[in-house]
Amino acid sequence: MEMMSGAEMVVRALKDVGVKYVFGYPGGAVLDIYDALFRQDEVKHILVRHEQGASHMADGYARSTGDTGTVLVTSGPGATNTLTGIATAYMDSIPMVILSGQVPSMHIGEDAFQETDMVGCSRPIVKHSFLVKKAEDIPVAIAKAYYIANSGRPGPVVIDLPKDIVNIQESHPYEFPENIDIRSYNPTAKGHNKQIKKAAEALKAAKRPVFYVGGGAIAADSSADIIALAEQFNAPVTNTLMGLGAFPGTHPQFVGMLGMHGTLEANKTMHNADCILALGARFDDRVTNNVAKFCPHANIIHVDVDPASISKTVNAHIPIVGSVEKVIEQLKPHVKDITPETQKEKLADWWQQIEQWRSRKCLSYKTSDEVIKPQQVIESLYKHTNGEAFVSSDVGQHQMFAALYYPFDKPRQWINSGGLGTMGFGLPAAMGVQFAHPDAISAVVTGDGSIQMNIQELSTCLQYNLPIKIISLNNRALGMVRQWQDMIYKGRHSHSYMESMPDFVKLAEAYGHVGIKVDHPSELDDAMARCMAMKDKLVFMDIAVDQNEHVYPMQIKFGAMDEMRLSKTERT
Amino acid sequence: MIKRRILSVLLENEPGALSRIMGLFSQRGYNVDSLCVATTADPSLSRLTITTQCDDKVIEQITKQINKLVDVFKVSDLTDGDHVERELMLVKVATPTEQVRAEIKRSVDIFRGQIVDVSPRNYTIQVTGPSDKLDALLRTLSESADVTEASRTGVCGLARGEKSLKI
Numbered sequence: 001m002e003m004m005s006g007a008e009m010v011v012r013a014l015k016d017v018g019v020k021y022v023f024g025y026p027g028g029a030v031l032d033i034y035d036a037l038f039r040q041d042e043v044k045h046i047l048v049r050h051e052q053g054a055s056h057m058a059d060g061y062a063r064s065t066g067d068t069g070t071v072l073v074t075s076g077p078g079a080t081n082t083l084t085g086i087a088t089a090y091m092d093s094i095p096m097v098i099l100s101g102q103v104p105s106m107h108i109g110e111d112a113f114q115e116t117d118m119v120g121c122s123r124p125i126v127k128h129s130f131l132v133k134k135a136e137d138i139p140v141a142i143a144k145a146y147y148i149a150n151s152g153r154p155g156p157v158v159i160d161l162p163k164d165i166v167n168i169q170e171s172h173p174y175e176f177p178e179n180i181d182i183r184s185y186n187p188t189a190k191g192h193n194k195q196i197k198k199a200a201e202a203l204k205a206a207k208r209p210v211f212y213v214g215g216g217a218i219a220a221d222s223s224a225d226i227i228a229l230a231e232q233f234n235a236p237v238t239n240t241l242m243g244l245g246a247f248p249g250t251h252p253q254f255v256g257m258l259g260m261h262g263t264l265e266a267n268k269t270m271h272n273a274d275c276i277l278a279l280g281a282r283f284d285d286r287v288t289n290n291v292a293k294f295c296p297h298a299n300i301i302h303v304d305v306d307p308a309s310i311s312k313t314v315n316a317h318i319p320i321v322g323s324v325e326k327v328i329e330q331l332k333p334h335v336k337d338i339t340p341e342t343q344k345e346k347l348a349d350w351w352q353q354i355e356q357w358r359s360r361k362c363l364s365y366k367t368s369d370e371v372i373k374p375q376q377v378i379e380s381l382y383k384h385t386n387g388e389a390f391v392s393s394d395v396g397q398h399q400m401f402a403a404l405y406y407p408f409d410k411p412r413q414w415i416n417s418g419g420l421g422t423m424g425f426g427l428p429a430a431m432g433v434q435f436a437h438p439d440a441i442s443a444v445v446t447g448d449g450s451i452q453m454n455i456q457e458l459s460t461c462l463q464y465n466l467p468i469k470i471i472s473l474n475n476r477a478l479g480m481v482r483q484w485q486d487m488i489y490k491g492r493h494s495h496s497y498m499e500s501m502p503d504f505v506k507l508a509e510a511y512g513h514v515g516i517k518v519d520h521p522s523e524l525d526d527a528m529a530r531c532m533a534m535k536d537k538l539v540f541m542d543i544a545v546d547q548n549e550h551v552y553p554m555q556i557k558f559g560a561m562d563e564m565r566l567s568k569t570e571r572t
Numbered sequence: 573m574i575k576r577r578i579l580s581v582l583l584e585n586e587p588g589a590l591s592r593i594m595g596l597f598s599q600r601g602y603n604v605d606s607l608c609v610a611t612t613a614d615p616s617l618s619r620l621t622i623t624t625q626c627d628d629k630v631i632e633q634i635t636k637q638i639n640k641l642v643d644v645f646k647v648s649d650l651t652d653g654d655h656v657e658r659e660l661m662l663v664k665v666a667t668p669t670e671q672v673r674a675e676i677k678r679s680v681d682i683f684r685g686q687i688v689d690v691s692p693r694n695y696t697i698q699v700t701g702p703s704d705k706l707d708a709l710l711r712t713l714s715e716s717a718d719v720t721e722a723s724r725t726g727v728c729g730l731a732r733g734e735k736s737l738k739i
Contacts (some may be wrong), residue, residue: 119588124599128642131588148642183739184584184645308636311629 001173006135006166007032009174010099013142015042016176019070021061021435022046022099023054027074028114029101032166046435046464049456051078053428055085056454059094060432063415064390066221068095068150069432075101075163076114080121084422086156087125091419092242093219095150097142097157098122104164105133118160127155135165135172147180152187153306154219187305191322191330198318199277199301200334206275206299208350209235212258215242215418216280216304218411222325223247226279229328232335234343236354238266240281241403242418249407250387255354256363259287260555261400264362264564264572267555269354270295271562278302280324283314284419293560303327362553362566363404372521374398374473374545377528378405381443381471384528389441389469390415390433394426394450397479400551402445424453427470431457434466441532443469448501449478458511461538469531470508470540475547476501483550508540518543574627576605578650578657578729581620581638582737585611589643593620596641602626602634606659606703606726617645617739621728623703645739650729657729661706662688663697666718675716683709694720703727 004012010033014022023046026034037045048054051073058069069089073079079100089096103112119129128148130141138161145157203209211230217223223246230237230253237247238258247254256263258270270276276298281287283302288294294314302309302316303324310319320327365375378401381389391406392415393399399416408414415433417425426444434442444451451472461468473479481496505515514537518527524543531539553564556571565571583589590609597604605623612619626634631649638647650657667673676695680687685699699709706724713719730736 120591123588123592123595129588182642185642306640308633308640312633 001175003171004174005032005036005168005170006138006161006172007036007168009135009138009172010142010161010166011036011040011043012174013139013176014070016139017143017146018067019043022070022072023048023057023061023432024072025051025054025074025078027078027101029075029103029163030072030161030166032163032168033072033099033101033161035168045072047460048428049459050454051081052084052424053454053457053460055082055096055098056088056422056425056428057432057435058096059085059089059425060392060415060429061436062089062094062096062432063429064412064433065436066219066412068097068146071096071098073098073100074114075103075118076116078114079116079118083122083125086122086158088417088420088422088425089156090125090127092215092417093154094156095154097145097149097159099159099161102131102160102162105162106164108162118158122158125156126158129158129160131160132162132165135170138165139174139176143177143180144182148182148185153216188307188321189305189323189326191303191320191327193330195318195320196327196330197334199320200331202275202299202301202318203233203277203335204338207346208272208274208297209233209347210269210273210276211235211237211247212240212270212276212278212281213237213243213246214240214279214281217243217246217324218280220280220305220323220325221411222279222328223411225325225328227251229331232338232340232343234340234347234351235277236269236351238262238270240287240418241416243281244403244414245408245411248409250409255358257403258561260289261404261551261553262555263404264360264553264562264566265354265357267553267562267564268357270298271560272353273298275299276301278304278316280304282309282312285313288314289555289561289563290558295561360566367521368546369521371546372518372524372543374401374475374549375405376521376524377471377473377543377545378402378445380524380528381445382406384532385441385443389413389443390430390437392416392426392430392433392442392444394444394446395421395423396447396450397475397483397549397551398445398447398450398473401473423450426450427454427468428457430468431461431466434468435464441469442466443471446470446472447479448472448474448476448498448504455507458508458513458538462512465536466538467534467536468538470538472504472540472542473545474501474504474542475545475549477547480551482547486550504540504542508538513538513540515540515542574625576651577624577626577631578655578727579622579624579635579638580648580650580729580737581622582612582645582739583618583620583641584643584645585616585618586643589618590620592641592643593638596637600633600637602630606724608726608728619737621726623727646737648731648737650731653735654732655729656732657702657727658700659703659706659727660698660700660725661709661722663699663710663713663722664720665695665697665713666693666720667695668693672717676713679709679712679716683712685709
């Protein structure tokens with residue numbers, strides 16, 4: 001058996017589980033592991049500028065590939081700096097493993113220098129965690145962590161490594177486990193047959209069906225199956241914010257995103273449906289609006305790999321625990337007799353109704369000769385990337401504009417912090433995406449507020465030559481906060497305005513990149529074209545947009561799904 | 573309808589497993605009335621009994637959330653089926669006079685408890701049974717004497733008959 005130090009075991013086990021990139025930052029408790037990293041070149045380490053950045057990079061890497069992202073940080077502040085990233089991944093069910101250094105075992109509990117109870121701190125926001133006690137346990141802990149992170153409902157897993165067990169002076173036998181068996185952990189993948197039959201009957205009987213598709217469909221790589229099933233049933237399909245791309249944004253059966261800032265037709269379709277097939281979506285409050293008024297006519301079929309997601313907020317009539325992919329496969333034989341032709345006839349009235357809602361064109365907006373509208377920027381980005389870019393987003397108005405005005409046709413193309421709503425997520429996430437897809441366009445849609453929350457990573461971008469395209473919608477304000485203040489607080493803009501914005505162009509230049517300032521609508525298209533033409537450069541587009549633009553449609557609080565404001569003056 | 577529930581959980585006997593369950597209760601806003609935990613006949617497993625007050629929807633969520641924890645094998649709600657539940661209590665009472673001693677002794681006998689420690693001014697009493705029996709004894713004792721302190725284990729329980737929680 002091969003003998004090696006605990007530190008070498010960590011790096012070797014990472015290689016053995018197939019890790020290509022580790023995003024991290026060194027420090028006292030992990031110096032031995034960094035020494036082991038230095039002496040090999042199979043696992044590549046990416047040196048970030050802040051540990052939060054590392055966690056979002058690993059997250060973006062995971063979201064864009066489906067592989068587990070990996071983070072390596074030191075104890076204490078290194079570990080706690082990743083917590084926001086861990087919570088972000090947890091809320092969106094993203095597979096990630098965080099290796100944190102820990103003070104030597106004999107000093108745990110003594111308030112030693114840079115000591116923090118990382119397993120305790122992260123407990124509510126991880127799928128599982130390990131505090132490894134012996135060097136011999138390292139390979140098994142790492143193998144288990146990656147298995148847990150990326151099976152069932154995926155999520156982040158923390159491995160805390162006390163410094164003494166990774167000591168480079170000591171040798172231990174290394175054995176990587178061939179099979180991982182965790183006797184208390186057996187995630188369900190297949191649905192219950194009786195439930196599947198019931199679902200098939202309900203779908204066949206439906207006169208006003210809708211498919212409601214969430215992030216779970218992307219995690220299960222089930223896009224092709226969903227498209228086939230939706231086409232067979234001729235059913236309208238809506239995606240959640242997390243599900244964008246799972247069903248193509250340009251497909252004629254797509255009615256748009258649903259929820260708080262969903263399209264009128266998506267929310268109307270849901271509210272009036274007689275049968276909802278929820279695939280890997282979790283009926284969260286940003287979708288349902290008032291649960292008591294939620295879709296009163298619908299027979300709800302809820303497919304989710306996590307039983308705890310079913311009937312958590314909205315009661316499902318036909319609950320099915322299983323992965324979206326497996327359940328659709330099981331469903332197929334029961335719906336063989338359904339053909340698109342007969343369905344077209346059967347759903348003619350339903351589609352006529354949906355077309356009528358669509359004809360309201362709820363996403364239309366007025367352009368101006370003076371000032372750039374944020375929606376226009378996203379449309380320009382779409383045009384100049386042929387709709388094929390990976391778009392990572394920060395959080396706020398720009399996020400909703402990107403979600404609504406960039407129709408995503410492929411899963412994993414849209415990368416955003418949907419559940420936690422983490423400002424500062426976009427840039428590092430786009431970097432993770434770029435590492436995974438070096439030849440693709442990795443764009444960030446951000447705002448003047450969000451971009452400043454992890455702007456230090458511009459330095460990392462230079463170090464690794466990441467040609468990210470930063471599309472910053474600069475409205476000189478925290479737009480979404482300002483929108484709520486306009487709507488609810490009579491325009492009292494409490495601290496949603498920043499007095500002194502940096503010169504973003506100069507800032508980008510100072511970090512060694514290209515900055516482009518765009519002020520006027522007439523310059524937008526040219527500037528976007530120039531940005532995309534600079535294939536090898538990071539370009540920071542600082543685009544001045546209309547400060548007074550609100551995101552519409554918007555659900556009215558405490559209302560049903562389809563009770564919405566359509567503009568500053570119109571409502572449903 | 574809010575009612576009292578007894579949940580029995582079988583989990584890995586590993587450090588951190590208990591804190592994950594308790595953390596889940598606080599993080600999701602569930603109440604814990606009592607908690608009783610120890611290793612089982614198989615030393616690699618622990619068994620945990622939790623009592624809580626909640627409605628049907630919440631108990632369904634609690635059960636599912638606990639089940640989701642990687643360390644947990646099984647969760648069962650004992651409340652709905654036939655079950656045996658017991659709690660153990662140790663109570664220390666002040667016994668200043670012969671009359672109080674006699675009175676306490678009678679009460680303890682009626683409740684089928686035992687006096688397990690005697691000192692010149694105190695009795696320590698042990699009693700087991702369902703929680704309401706322990707409550708009743710405490711009330712009775714405090715009517716005739718000063719209860720100095722009491723320590724209760726919290727409820728532990730098993731389903732009656734063939735049903736069992738095992739891996």
